[in-house]
Amino acid sequence: MLLVPCPYCGPRPEVEFRCGGEAHIARPADPDALDDAAWAEYLFARTSPKGLHAERWLHAHGCGRWFNALRNTVSDAFITTYEMGQPRPDIAGDR
Amino acid sequence: MAQDFRLPGRGRIDRKKPIAFTFNGRTVGGYEGDTLASALLASGIRLMGRSFKYHRPRGVLTHGADEPNALFQVDRGTGRADPNNRATVVEAVAGLTVSSQNHWPSLEHDIGQVNDLVAPVLTAGFYYKTFMWPRSFWDKFYEPAIRAAAGLGVAPDAPDADRYVHRNTHCDVLVVGAGPAGLAAALAASEAGKRVILADEQAEMGGSLLADLTSTIDGKPASAFVAEALKTLAGRANVTLLSRTTAFGYYNHNHVVLTERVTDHLAAPDPKLPRERLWQVRAKEVVLATGAHERPLGFADNDRPGIMLADSVRTYVNRYAVAPGRRIVFATNGASAYRAAADAKAVGLDVTLVDLRPEAEIGPERALLSGIELLAGHTVVGSTGGKAVTGLIVAPLSGGSVGARRTLACDCVGMSGGWTPAVHLFSQSRGKLTFRTEIDAFVPGTSVQAERSAGACKGTYDLASILAEGWAAGADAAGAPSTRAFAATPATPTGFKAARVLPTDADPKNVRAFLDFQNDVTAKDIGLAVREGFESVEHVKRYTTNSMATDQGKTSNMAALGLVSEILAKDIPQVGTTTFRPPYTPVTFGAIVGTARGETFDPIRTAPVHEWAVKQGAKFENVSLWRRAWYFPKPGEDMHAAVARECRAVRESVGLLDASTLGKIEVVGPDAAEFMNRMYPNGWTKLEPGKCRYGLMLKEDGFIFDDGIVARMAPDRFHVTTSTGGAPRVMAHMEDYLQTEWPDLDVFLTSITEEWGVIAVQGPRAREVIAPFVTGIDLSPQAFPQMTVREGEILGVPTRLMRVSFTGELGFEINVPADFTQAVWEALFGYGQRFGITPYGTEAMHVLRAERGFIIVGQETDGTVTPDDVGLSGMVSKAKKDFVGKRSLARPDMARADRKQLVGLLSADGRTVLEEGAQIVADTRQALPMTMLGHVTSSYLSPTLNHPIALAVVSGGRARMGETLFVTTPAGFTAVKVVAPVFLDPEGKRVEGLVEGGVHA
Known part of the structure; x- marks a missing residue:
């Protein structure tokens, strides 16, 4: 079970959280301006990288807040967490 | 029975506390401190089970968690019986009812033994090859027959009468294993005041030192070192000692799961105690000191009762005060068996030692064999006996050829093929293994988590080095690196020469050298699998079932691996190893389930x-x-x-x-209406306070997610209802958008389901x-x-x-x-x-x-399903520029005429109540597979209308009004008429309460 570092509560076991998938996929401001392919890209296309991955996490059974996290999908190490709306930190490589 | 093989004046059993249990109906005596295996051996019982496939007679092979042969059904009373308990780890307790497994009618006379006579055809892949044809035989004949013959033991049929609990805990340092390395690690780690948990699977802590009567540590006997170390640790408030506790799973972020057996060793446990505790430990640092497992040697008929591991002979003699035989032949390719031979000789047993290595390669261990005959440069080519070994057949080796055979009469064989470090937990932690040729073993290489290994599990076999390594690991884990030298004498002999299957002069076709004793996999089976093209160890494992039994190949994995590498002429690192997965040893379902059963499920x-x-x-x-x-x-x-x-x-x-x-959510704030406008397809701006509206909620993909009535209580306050099951996910869905897409909206969401x-x-x-x-x-x-x-x-x-x-x-x-x-x-x-x-x-x-x-x-x-599919397109605002799901509804697929649409179905016979989920077709005479138009979603006998009604989704359904379609039923197809999905009061007059008298559709 992962130990997830909630930026508001501290490290807590994974069962308290829900992972919301890839971060930084903003809902288009004007969905009608997108053609079907671009809309499908927004809805379904995800990068699923091997290595560092920016993800959305919700501390569902804790403070109830969403935050972003950089997690290494190979080692499961959490590199850092940051607030919703903040840009992805410029961190390269593994821990 | 008399304990004829009990040795006087030694051992860690408590001779003042005799106990008795029954084995296959016979009363067997023993002492507290015995395992079932040691008590049976003390009474001269060597035959303890039948093998899985060939039903060969088997005795105990090991003295610990790696035991493949001696598996017992243990009965502690109604609801307290379970199979496949290893006789080597179950403590002998007064009143236990124990029986052997996998035989009929009895252990001594087992009809299944006929399998052994037809062994030449029961080779690797036998089932795959044989039961392929004819296909129709599989369900009715082959599978039931195989299932009846397969399986070890009998699953319990009464509800588990015991209680199991879970504990969650944190510590600074978790030390797994309380042998010399683990004890030293725990001493070092706890010195600085760190919170330390020391867990060991055995009843008594001390590991290999419990069977070591010759070593001294810092001038004291090994047993005194253990006693002092445990006294020191017990006296430290920051140390938790958990014996009878197996660390069986190493998961992410140093989450290690232990299972503690609390009452199985008690004849009359306090009913308030749980049978087992499952410990979920989150450790800052972990020290693995899990030891090593000895390997059997591969030779013909190496599985007869009485043939066991050399170190097991030593442990039975020294720790349990039991002579596993009177005339013991040790067979080895390394030095560790010399200690066992010396200890057996010391209690007056007749001992011979056979070493595969020529005289010149034997090191200082030679000095241990005073008064013991040594046959150096000898191979083992077979054994004699039936339900017990009577002799070991050996032959000299010279220049690669096998010389004249000679049978050494014996009633016990102690074999040693070297050691396999127990890297299971390290490997589970995703650490990368590395291969050390000189000890022919995989050892921990690169760590991924905050852990380190020490001692035999790292391939370190010399006692002084083990202790020093343990200390350093413990200190390092505590964040206070230090070293300490331990004086351990005599020096541990560690000479070793790797051997796969021992050289033989016999026709390889007739040699059955067992590698996996529990699943009856022989060296020949491995060879066959490789010849048939299975070159990946993962494939060889599954095809031959090597290491797939309840012991998970603790004694067999390396032997099979080495053999594959030898046959393929590839180095072992190239062949690789199979994956280690939890649990390390079998875990009861009760421990995993804990209190989540019955009313608290x-x-x-x-x-x-x-x-x-x-x-x-x-x-x-x-x-x-x-x-x-x-x-x-x-x-x-x-x-x-x-x-x-x-x-x-x-x-x-x-x-x-x-x-x-019903789920209830209050949406409150200056931007509440705007938020509702974005979340729902309906418009909310014009809904006046005091009015309600049906809210249909979509996900971004345009499909219906939930629905419910929404009441506007005030301009800035909506009372939203959801379906009963949907409440949490609707709340989460709203919260997600509010927090992550539109944090600028001034809105609060409150779950009020429980308030109203x-x-x-x-x-x-x-x-x-x-x-x-x-x-x-x-x-x-x-x-x-x-x-x-x-x-x-x-x-x-x-x-x-x-x-x-x-x-x-x-x-x-x-x-x-x-x-x-x-x-x-x-x-x-x-x-x-x-x-x-x-x-x-x-x-x-x-x-x-x-x-x-x-x-x-x-x-x-x-x-x-879209709003239009269920006839609710009127709920979707045309005026709003955007809402969740809007863009998806504009996809061409969402407007296709053949989408499944909600319709009503009336059974043509006026009687048949359709089955929910039943498929619908237009033509029952069409070729298979038929084109299915949709399915029944709801179906009831309407008490109001006094005939069956059904709702269904049907392709292009709204254009099919009046058509006859056909629905599957258990009795075949039944005809239905497609009607509008409203069976009563289509004008909606009844909500005014004005309808008088009877009810008319």
């Missing part, structure tokens, strides 16, 4: 009127975690009769439903029933029309009173604070008696709404 949510419904004799159904009243049978009524009566009451007079389980109880009063008499109790609200139809909400009081309790209907009748949903719900309910029920008021359950609710054609999300919808 899952949380149960009950609605405010639950107790009343229980007293009324209601039947309940589970709806998500809720228990909801399903129907209220009167004496003599079945479900059908009760539901029909409840439905009629609602249609003709009045009924009461506890609707409190809801009583649905439905039927033509509904208004009359509530009228006497309501104050502050004008109930007249003009002042309080359908789909409005009013705030006032009922019985003096604040209420949000909604005039809404899920039945098609005049109706109200009375929201009252949860604690007052039952009082209001009882008042309405009492007063309503004059109208024949009837409580109704969820089943009647389903029937009533289906008659009126209202959908239920999750029944008519399945995540691929």
Whole structure:
């Protein structure tokens, strides 16, 4: 079970959280301006990288807040967490 | 039975505490401190089981967790029996009933032994090759026959009578294994005050030192070192000592799971104690000191009872004071067996040692063999005996050729093929293994988590080095690196020469050298698998079943691996190793389940009127975690009769439903209407306070996600309801958008499901029933029309009173604070008696709404259904520029004419109640596979209409009105007519309560 570092509560076991998938996929401001392919890209296309991955996490059974996290999908190490709306930190490589 | 093989004056058994248990009906004596295996050996019982496939007689091979042969059914009383217990780890307890497994009619005379005679055909892949053909034989013949013959032991059939608990804990340093390395690590780690847990799977801590009577550590006997170390650790408040505790799983972020056996070793345990505790440990640092497993040697008939591992002989002699035989031959390719031979000789047993290595390669261990015959440069080519070994057949090796055979008479063989470090937990932690050729073993290489290994599990076999390594690991884990030298004498002999299958002069076709004793896999099987093209070790493992038994190949994995590499002429690192997965040793289901069984299996949510419904004799159904009243049978009524009566009451007079389980969310704030506009396809800006609207919620993919009535309480306040099961996910869905997409909106979401109880009063008499109790609200139809909400009081309790209907009748949903719900309910029920008021359950609710054609999300919808598919395109605002799901509804697929659309179905025969989920076709004579047009989503016998009704989704359904289609039933196809999905009151007049007399569709 992962130990997830909630930026508001501290490290807590994974069962308290829900992972919301890839971060930084903003809902288009004007969905009608997108053609079907671009809309499908927004809805379904995800990068699923091997290595560092920016993800959305919700501390569902804790403070109830969403935050972003950089997690290494190979080692499961959490590199850092940051607030919703903040840009992805410029961190390269593994821990 | 007399303990003829018990040695005097030694061992760690308590001779003042004799015990007795029964084995296959015979009484066997022993002492506290014995395992089942040591007690049986003390009484001269060597035959302890039959092998899985060939039913060969087997005895104990090991003295610990790696045991593949001696597996027992252990019975501690009703509900306390389980199979496949290793005799080498189960402590001998007074009163146990123990039996061997996998034989019929008895252990001594087993008919299954015939398999051994036909062994030449029962080779690797036998089942795959043989039972392929004919296909039709599989289900009726092959599979039942194989299943009857397969399996070890008997699964318990009574509910588990024991209690199991879970514990969660944190520590700075978790040390796994309390042998020399683990003890030293725990001493070092705890010195600086760090919180340390030391866990060991055995009854007594000390590991290999418990069987070491010759070594001294810092001038003291090994046993004194153990005693002092444990005394020191026990005296430190920051140390938790957990014996009988197996660390079986190493998961992410240093989450290690242990199982502690609390009562199995007690003859009369305190009933307050759980049988086992599952410890979920989150450790900052972990020290693995899990030791090593000895390997058997591969030679013909190496599996006869009495043939065991050399270090097991030593352990039985020294720790348990048991002679596993009187004449013992040790066979080895390394130095460690010399210590075992010397210790056996020291208690007066007749000992011979056979070493594969030539004289010149034997090191200082030679000095241990005073008075012991040594046959150096000898191979083992077989054994003699039946239910017990009677001799070991050896032959000299010279220049690669095998010389003249010679049989060494014996009643016990101690074999040693070297050691395999127990890297299981390290490997589970995702650490990368590295191969060390000189010890022919994989050892921990690169760590991934905060752990380090020490001692034999790292390939370190010399006692002084093990202790120093343990200390350094413990200090390092505590964040205070330090070293300490330990003086251990005599020096541990560690010479070793790797050997796969021992050289033999026999025809390889006739040699059965067992590698995996439990699954009866021989070296020949491995060879066959490789010849047949299985070159990956993972494939060889699955094809031959090597290492796939309950022991998970602790004694066999490396042997098979080495053999594959030898046959393929590849280095072992290139061949690689199979994956180690939890659990390290079998774990009881009870420990995993813990208290999550029976009434505490899952949380149960009950609605405010639950107790009343229980007293009324209601039947309940589970709806998500809720228990909801399903129907209220009167004496003599079945479900059908009760539901029909409840439905009629609602249609003709009045009924009461506890609707409190509906999800309720309050959406509050200056931007509440804007938020609602974005979340729902409907428009909310123009909905005046005091009015209600049906809200259909979509996900971004355009499909229906949930639905419910929304009441606008104030310009900045919406009372949103959701389906019973959907409440948490709707709340999460809203919260997600609010926090991550539109944090600029000034809105708060509050779950109010538990705050408000809801009583649905439905039927033509509904208004009359509530009228006497309501104050502050004008109930007249003009002042309080359908789909409005009013705030006032009922019985003096604040209420949000909604005039809404899920039945098609005049109706109200009375929201009252949860604690007052039952009082209001009882008042309405009492007063309503004059109208024949009837409580109704969820089943009647389903029937009533289906008659009126209202959908239920999750029944008519399945995540691929749009508003238009269920005829609710009118709910979708054309005016709004955007809302969640809007863009997806514009996809061409969403407008296809052949989409599955909601329709009604009427059985042509007027009798058949269709099955929900049944498939629908247009032509029953079409070729297979048929084109399926859709399926039945809801189906009931309508008590109001007195004929079956069904809702269905059918491709292009709205264009098929009046068509005849066919629906699958268990008796074949039945014809149905497609009709509009509203069976009653299509004009919706009944909600005005004006319908008099009978009911007409």
